[in-house]
Amino acid sequence: MQTSLYSPIKSEDPPAPQSPKCYGITGPISEDLPEEADLIQTKELVQSLTSYDVFEDNLELRHREEVLKRLEALYKEWLKEVCVRMNVPEAVTAKVGGKIFPFGSYHLGVHSKGADIDALCVGPGFIERKDFFTSFFEKLKAQKEVKDLRAIEEAFVPVIKMSFDGIEIDLVFAKLAQRSVPDNIDLLNENLLTNIDKFCIRSLNGYRVTEEILRLVPNIYNFRLALRAIKMWAKRRNIYSNMLGFLGGVYPNATASTLVIKFFKVYSMWEWPIPIRLRRVDDLHLNLPFWDPRVRPRDRYHLMPIITPSYPQQNTSFNVSPSTIAVITEEIERGHAITEEIQQKKVDWSKLFETPDFVEKYKHYILLKASSANTQQHLEWVGLVESKIRLLVGALERNVHISLAHVNQQSFTASTMGNNGEGMSTTWLIGLRFNTEQCKNTKIDLTSDLQSLSDTGMFFFFFKFTTNGNVVRHYKSYFYFVLLQSTAWLRAVRSTRRG
Numbered sequence: 001m002q003t004s005l006y007s008p009i010k011s012e013d014p015p016a017p018q019s020p021k022c023y024g025i026t027g028p029i030s031e032d033l034p035e036e037a038d039l040i041q042t043k044e045l046v047q048s049l050t051s052y053d054v055f056e057d058n059l060e061l062r063h064r065e066e067v068l069k070r071l072e073a074l075y076k077e078w079l080k081e082v083c084v085r086m087n088v089p090e091a092v093t094a095k096v097g098g099k100i101f102p103f104g105s106y107h108l109g110v111h112s113k114g115a116d117i118d119a120l121c122v123g124p125g126f127i128e129r130k131d132f133f134t135s136f137f138e139k140l141k142a143q144k145e146v147k148d149l150r151a152i153e154e155a156f157v158p159v160i161k162m163s164f165d166g167i168e169i170d171l172v173f174a175k176l177a178q179r180s181v182p183d184n185i186d187l188l189n190e191n192l193l194t195n196i197d198k199f200c201i202r203s204l205n206g207y208r209v210t211e212e213i214l215r216l217v218p219n220i221y222n223f224r225l226a227l228r229a230i231k232m233w234a235k236r237r238n239i240y241s242n243m244l245g246f247l248g249g250v251y252p253n254a255t256a257s258t259l260v261i262k263f264f265k266v267y268s269m270w271e272w273p274i275p276i277r278l279r280r281v282d283d284l285h286l287n288l289p290f291w292d293p294r295v296r297p298r299d300r301y302h303l304m305p306i307i308t309p310s311y312p313q314q315n316t317s318f319n320v321s322p323s324t325i326a327v328i329t330e331e332i333e334r335g336h337a338i339t340e341e342i343q344q345k346k347v348d349w350s351k352l353f354e355t356p357d358f359v360e361k362y363k364h365y366i367l368l369k370a371s372s373a374n375t376q377q378h379l380e381w382v383g384l385v386e387s388k389i390r391l392l393v394g395a396l397e398r399n400v401h402i403s404l405a406h407v408n409q410q411s412f413t414a415s416t417m418g419n420n421g422e423g424m425s426t427t428w429l430i431g432l433r434f435n436t437e438q439c440k441n442t443k444i445d446l447t448s449d450l451q452s453l454s455d456t457g458m459f460f461f462f463f464k465f466t467t468n469g470n471v472v473r474h475y476k477s478y479f480y481f482v483l484l485q486s487t488a489w490l491r492a493v494r495s496t497r498r499g
Contacts, residue, residue: 025280029262034255041257041342045229048349054112054232064106064117067167072100074143075121078136082127097181098123103207108214109224110231116168120207122185125177129199132173133160150380157202161379174200188212190311193286201288201312208310216278216309225256229349230263236355237331238409261343264336272325275305281313288312304328319390322397323404358408362431368392371416371425378424382413389428395449396432401442404433 034042049055056064076098083093104118105111121132133151137160140146145165152159160171177195185192187207196204217223234240254262270276283290290312293299304320307313320328341347359365370385372378389407396405408429416423434444 025277030254032254034258038255038258042225042255045257045260045349046225048353049225049228049232051350052232052353054228056111056113060113063165064167067164067169068100068102068117068119070145071119071164071169071171072098074139075100075136078139079123079127081139082131082135086126088126092179095180096124097183099181099183099185101187101207103210105231107207107210108227109220110227112228112231116170118170118206119172120203121171121173122181122187123173123175124179124181125175125195126179127175129158129173129175133158136160148376148379150376152380152383157206158199172203172206174203176200188215188310190284193284193288193311198288205308205310205312205314209308212308212310213278219254222254222256222259226259226263229256229260229352233335233352234331236353237334238356238358239328239331240409261339264332264339267332268336272304273302275307275315277307278309281307281309281311284311286312289314291315321390321393323393323406326404327406358410358429358431362406362433364432364434366396366430366432368428368430369425371423373423375424378413378426382411382426385426386411389430392449393430396430396446399446399449401434401444402432403435404431406431406433 076096079096079098080093083096088096099122101107101120101122102117103120105115106117111117123132133153137149137151140160140162141149143164147163149160149162152161157172162169162171175196176192187204188211193201193204214220231240283292288311290296291299291305291307291314293302299305299315302315302318302320303322303325304317305315306317307315335352338347338352342349342352368385368389370378370382372381393405393407396402408431411426411428413424413426416425
């Protein structure tokens with residue numbers, strides 16, 4: 001059960017240990033109890049977060065809980081329907097069970113207002129994945145509460161996305177090698193990972209990592225408050241990513257404000273690519289991908305490894321690029337300087353959460369636009385485009401004239417008038433920083449960099465910018481051409497899926 005910041009459920013806090021418990025790989029950095037100044041700083045932090053309206057009230061929290069209960073009831077009902085169609089014995093059908101586990105920010109208790117819910121549907125081994133994406137998909141489609149329903153089976157972690165009674169939901173599926181799924185099943189039991197496919201492993205990982213983090217935290221209340229602050233800082237500074245679910249070091253008695261301050265201090269001094277770990281994870285040799293640079297050469301090239309605390313351990317930041325790490329490092333150093341000023345009472349917490357003006361941050365930009373004929377098509381098209389943007393960033397980073405390519409993670413969506421009625425378009429900005437010395441008296445042509453992404457079948461660019469008076473190639477945008485290409489690409493993907 002999720003609670004607001006102001007009404008914590010006592011059962012969520014871990015019981016007082018009978019003997020000292022070791023959290024993490026090393027011993028505590030400090031076991032000092034908080035002083036009055038720490039408590040005052042935490043109160044001020046809560047007031048600052050409240051002013052940004054990040055906390056849901058109890059009514060909103062109960063609505064989320066009710067949505068999950070209704071979804072789980074539908075899922076269990078569907079499992080029994082599948083059993084009947086398969087002529088499964090009545091005794092097995094009666095006990096088939098089924099369970100939905102929320103994970104991610106919602107399970108951690110740090111979701112923001114209007115945030116989506118990631119949820120894992122667990123079923124017995126005789127249920128086929130294709131059934132989940134067909135008959136369960138159709139069952140969801142028949143519910144009046146469901147809007148914007150779409151299945152993305154080709155994703156790295158296949159997912160059904162939808163809005164259920166106003167709450168955005170991402171559903172993933174995993175089946176276990178057993179005939180039933182009881183309500184009290186413990187998914188951290190590593191024996192459950194045997195005899196299941198890679199897609200099930202990937203789906204299970206989201207919940208297993210989230211639950212492992214909660215079990216490794218000395219004080220859940222303080223952890224949640226600190227993580228809320230760091231998430232909001234990252235979102236407002238335009239660098240939000242999965243890496244921020246991990247707090248290095250252990251301060252079992254520290255207040256939330258102290259945890260935030262220590263976060264910036266520790267990571268401003270961190271020597272990447274030394275990995276961040278919450279605990280050591282043993283390789284169970286189940287033939288699953290396991291992050292280990294001693295064995296897997298490609299793992300040695302990861303720039304900012306942040307390792308999950310459950311088997312099979314993975315690097316959550318495997319896609320961090322040279323540009324990404326430069327931007328994150330710059331922002332963490334800024335955060336460290338500001339939190340030191342907060343400690344000295346020179347500024348308040350709002351300084352940490354100030355938003356940068358992305359349009360003023362760089363001299364040169366790429367404008368990237370994806371357009372579609374209607375809202376339903378656009379949801380799918382934008383997801384595909386977003387998944388390819390990092391390929392463009394990678395291509396730009398390899399250009400000797402570019403030192404940094406920074407994607408503004410806030411996209412802009414608007415209605416457009418197409419030939420067949422109302423269309424939709426989404427626009428992204430990519431800020432560029434050029435190597436000044438190498439750009440002197442040089443014409444810069446990005447044709448090959450852009451072509452590398454166009455080869456994937458996507459054509460949705462237009463740019464216009466100059467550098468030091470030199471014209472960089474100007475790509476014209478033809479809206480109708482973009483619309484045709486996106487429509488054709490989606491049609492091709494759908495025909496491949498049906499085949």
